Amino acid sequence: MDLFEVSAKFKINGRAVSITPYGEGHINETYLLVTDKGFKYILQKINHRLFKDVEKLMRNIELVTAHVAEKVRQKGGDVSREVLTIVRTDEDKTYYGDDETGYFRVYIYIYNATAHQVVKKSEHFYQSAYAFGTFQNQLADFDARRLHEIIPNFHNTVVRFENLKRAVEADRMGRLRLVRREVDFVLEREGYCGRIVKLLECGQMPLKVTHNDTKLNNVMIDDATDKAVAVIDLDTVMPGSSCYDFGDSIRFGCNPAAEDEVDLSKVNFRLDLFKAYTEGYLAALKNISETEKEYLPFSAILMTYECGMRFLTDYLEGDTYFRIKRQNHNLDRARTQFKLVSDMEKALGQMNEIVYSFK
Ligand code: ADP
Ligand code: GN1
Numbered sequence: 558m559d560l561f562e563v564s565a566k567f568k569i570n571g572r573a574v575s576i577t578p579y580g581e582g583h584i585n586e587t588y589l590l591v592t593d594k595g596f597k598y599i600l601q602k603i604n605h606r607l608f609k610d611v612e613k614l615m616r617n618i619e620l621v622t623a624h625v626a627e628k629v630r631q632k633g634g635d636v637s638r639e640v641l642t643i644v645r646t647d648e649d650k651t652y653y654g655d656d657e658t659g660y661f662r663v664y665i666y667i668y669n670a671t672a673h674q675v676v677k678k679s680e681h682f683y684q685s686a687y688a689f690g691t692f693q694n695q696l697a698d699f700d701a702r703r704l705h706e707i708i709p710n711f712h713n714t715v716v717r718f719e720n721l722k723r724a725v726e727a728d729r730m731g732r733l734r735l736v737r738r739e740v741d742f743v744l745e746r747e748g749y750c751g752r753i754v755k756l757l758e759c760g761q762m763p764l765k766v767t768h769n770d771t772k773l774n775n776v777m778i779d780d781a782t783d784k785a786v787a788v789i790d791l792d793t794v795m796p797g798s799s800c801y802d803f804g805d806s807i808r809f810g811c812n813p814a815a816e817d818e819v820d821l822s823k824v825n826f827r828l829d830l831f832k833a834y835t836e837g838y839l840a841a842l843k844n845i846s847e848t849e850k851e852y853l854p855f856s857a858i859l860m861t862y863e864c865g866m867r868f869l870t871d872y873l874e875g876d877t878y879f880r881i882k883r884q885n886h887n888l889d890r891a892r893t894q895f896k897l898v899s900d901m902e903k904a905l906g907q908m909n910e911i912v913y914s915f916k
């Protein structure tokens with residue numbers, strides 16, 4: 558079944574006339590769909606290898622988008638822009654497909670807005686912080702027990718570390734000899750892994766409903782006003798720590814170069830951007846505890862370290878998780894992350910000062 562046939566199963570306005578690959582996501586296959594009536598939609602082939610239970614995945618997204626939409630409505634906002642809207646199938650389902658065809662979903666396209674790949678204006682970064690903070694506020698009264706933990710242990714760095722060790726031992730692709738330095742970099746920092754996990758376990762760090770994938774390109778920024786419009790990519794909304802959401806944003810956004818930049822001299826941790834993000838996050842986030850605040854700077858290191866470790870694991874296992882576009886792509890990605898970790902370790906004191914310079 559081709560993509561045009563798939564698109565005909567959904568309640569879109571018109572008939573699809575073009576369907577083209579879109580965006581820079583590493584997980585799903587994303588397409589821009591345009592109809593003969595000029596309407597645009599986002600068509601996605603869901604990564605079924607990762608999201609084995611599509612029914613539960615889409616149920617999570619349905620619950621979360623309905624909850625956020627209600628909050629937007631209460632504030633008199635524009636529900637078609639400020640939250641993802643699922644377009645249903647003719648059979649009134651949130652997705653179409655089966656194991657053979659693959660699984661597909663359609664979202665309303667958010668017009669006149671961009672998901673940026675790097676921070677071009679620090680205002681955008683401030684705005685993305687405000688948006689992710691607001692998203693957490695909107696879900697603060699959402700009962701987390703209604704959510705399925707779609708990828709268990711997603712930000713459990715202890716488990717991620719064990720996975721890397723297993724990949725090293727197996728060395729399936731014979732690539733270990735090429736990455737000894739990177740593996741050592743990870744092993745030397747094992748002490749980072751359990752810190753937030755332990756705080757969550759003992760209840761010192763509050764467990765919240767968080768986004769868990771807070772890259773700049775998972776937030777739509779209005780092209781005209783530079784304000785954040787909506788948080789997108791809701792596949793990983795699960796119970797987590799607000800520190801994870803903060804740290805992952807810093808990981809991606811405070812680097813002026815691409816996540817897969819090969820020239821590491823271009824990869825640097827920018828403290829001015831850290832300040833912009835921190836200001837936006839603290840301005841938006843209601844009820845942040847002292848422990849959360851204390852661990853914000855460290856969480857930037859932790860999330861960057863964890864992501865680098867995940868790229869490295871995938872490289873060792875033969876690139877089965879993150880989509881790659883070239884040889885060594887995951888290794889290049891891992892290297893940028895470790896360069897950022899080194900930079901951040903040196904800047905930890907300054908990051909702390911910045912966090913405590915805000916109320
Ligand atoms: P992945 O999980 O693979 O990262 P995303 O859901 O983030 O997939 O989508 C990939 C890209 O598609 C986004 O970075 C953004 O550019 C674009 N996109 C996704 N949803 C929408 C939408 N509703 N409106 C406009 N663009 C979107
Ligand atoms: C993936 O889906 P996307 O491209 O926004 C990944 C994140 C990583 C990120 C690294 C479900 O995000 O966890 O931090 O790549 N998403 C999933 O760029 O694993």
Ligand code: MG
Nearest residue numbers: 582774775790
């Ligand atoms: Mg994404």
